[in-house]
Amino acid sequence: MNNTRFNRGEEQLKKIDGAAGDRVIKSLEDIAPDLGKYIIEFAFGDIYNRSGLTLEEREMITITSLLTSGGCEAQLEVHINGALNVGLSPKKIIETFIQCVPYVGFPRVLNAIFVAKSVFEQRNIAL
Amino acid sequence: MNNTRFNRGEEQLKKIDGAAGDRVIKSLEDIAPDLGKYIIEFAFGDIYNRSGLTLEEREMITITSLLTSGGCEAQLEVHINGALNVGLSPKKIIETFIQCVPYVGFPRVLNAIFVAKSVFEQRNIAL
């Protein structure tokens, strides 16, 4: 049932992104509410809900993909928070970004590191 | 000592990419031997050799980054093999690619899946 996909997606979104995920969905309400629905149903209800990888691994993959794409700093901020929320340590997040250097070069990695720096400061995290 | 970086890089490369990594370095010998040296020293001697992530996690990050970049099918083939060599299960490799769908869309994921399919067939792996 569609409703189920939405419900379990909403739960996942809450667990992973907390208030930030909610803010993204809210900000779509008056312009593209269906897009918010697809994010909840498909990204979180279908994909994040699969077995085979832990949530930590899924967030590790997500922040790697966002770093590599470039120009997705807003989403990177949401998902660095998400990664922390599901238990990835700040050190492991930084280490994930450093592992990308040989594959995407320094500039995109620097961009991601500076987003992480600002997230860590907001959350009073010291490395 | 530079020699140490090279030596430990060579060891890592052998452990991860086996014969395929060796072939890439060999194929650079008469055109850009220094590039082969940097791959061994920097990518494998410096980066892969760091603590903080397991080799399975490093390969998971690497194949995610290569999938997202696009146009890196040759390197994806080497590192899907590398991922299998360090113990990532075929199922987890496929699951890693599926996790990328919400972030990069279906086409790049399909490209990666078909590279995995050909690697699995070469290695007689059935899912």
Next chain:
Amino acid sequence: MNNTRFNRGEEQLKKIDGAAGDRVIKSLEDIAPDLGKYIIEFAFGDIYNRSGLTLEEREMITITSLLTSGGCEAQLEVHINGALNVGLSPKKIIETFIQCVPYVGFPRVLNAIFVAKSVFEQRNIAL
């Protein structure tokens, strides 16, 4: 109901991509069957099925996006066929690609044009 998304997606896929779409889904069966299911349910059942744009417009947008991404020649082949199947004229397909020149430069446009050329030849289309 999930079944409905799948069914209407399958119908859309058949209308748009014909045998080629079917081949992609088939080729996923033994490696990532869920990915095929998501393509049918989400891409075709949810997105292509929306109102607000004609199928010709949806295919025009799709081939523009694939051209711009780069490295998606296989999917471009499927969707140039799809564009023709839903009624976009060969001239309009070429014109769509030419409109992209100021935004992505000549190389990606050339790549797309040569895919179109091979599709038109397979279908015995002369401009």
Next chain:
Amino acid sequence: MNNTRFNRGEEQLKKIDGAAGDRVIKSLEDIAPDLGKYIIEFAFGDIYNRSGLTLEEREMITITSLLTSGGCEAQLEVHINGALNVGLSPKKIIETFIQCVPYVGFPRVLNAIFVAKSVFEQRNIAL
């Protein structure tokens, strides 16, 4: 005659981008005036002036290409305005972006939606 390409380009630019296009060209005057000339002559005088697609279709293709490229939010703002100026409805602009989800993923689509949101607010457009 070169002059003609420039003149008809200037006319197209005015029709499509209005004051915003003018501002871009002006801002190039003291640093790269030839670049402004090429935008007018080539992008607008040669390409936008072709037959085979309506201006609405050309803007639909342009905003799709800019969304897919990523990191082109400034140009996306100009061309969402352009799209509105030549008659594309706000709903169709949003629908164009949603059609891109299966091909480029959610993050780039979200970036484009939020640019549209700010443009619509500036123009007092309610969906």
Next chain:
Amino acid sequence: MNNTRFNRGEEQLKKIDGAAGDRVIKSLEDIAPDLGKYIIEFAFGDIYNRSGLTLEEREMITITSLLTSGGCEAQLEVHINGALNVGLSPKKIIETFIQCVPYVGFPRVLNAIFVAKSVFEQRNIAL
């Protein structure tokens, strides 16, 4: 006069790309002849014809841009040939690619190196 742009573009194209450039234009004749015209008039008649950079510098910039874009191996082949034709040494071409490693990572650089390797072999160039 348009004719002049075309003529001086054709001359530049011949000087830089020789027979390969001609082949690209020819291959567009029955599918998108205007695109060939724009390549000659705009890319070669307008841009390559400007003062301020030598042709060697222009080709160095072009092969850097093609390497960085990714998925443009066909155009890279044409312009590695072009770079050699205007006097860039094979060593400098390889060095140009190596300079990109910190900015785009190893995979795209490897792709470019292997295109250069095949061009050098076709031209019987030993480093």
Next chain:
Amino acid sequence: MNNTRFNRGEEQLKKIDGAAGDRVIKSLEDIAPDLGKYIIEFAFGDIYNRSGLTLEEREMITITSLLTSGGCEAQLEVHINGALNVGLSPKKIIETFIQCVPYVGFPRVLNAIFVAKSVFEQRNIAL
């Protein structure tokens, strides 16, 4: 010796990027100090230190690569300054960007031009 790579990298970084390079390294100290070390050792100690290209040529290649990648405006600012520091004229920097138009389209070139404009203004450079 590692120390030597670091020392000669630091010297190169100072010569090229001056205070701006220093600021980037400093800003990494409390979050990813190793990343700063790799930038100095590998990017500047290994790569920039090679023979075969002048520093002007290396910066010309670097700003081309950053422009083409997109979303690297912060690094572009550092390296436009770097390019000026090693002797590239403002006119040649602009000309380098214009040469990229046929290969990456207008939007990324415009982004780079506007970064250059702001750098030139900070340094009181008039073209």
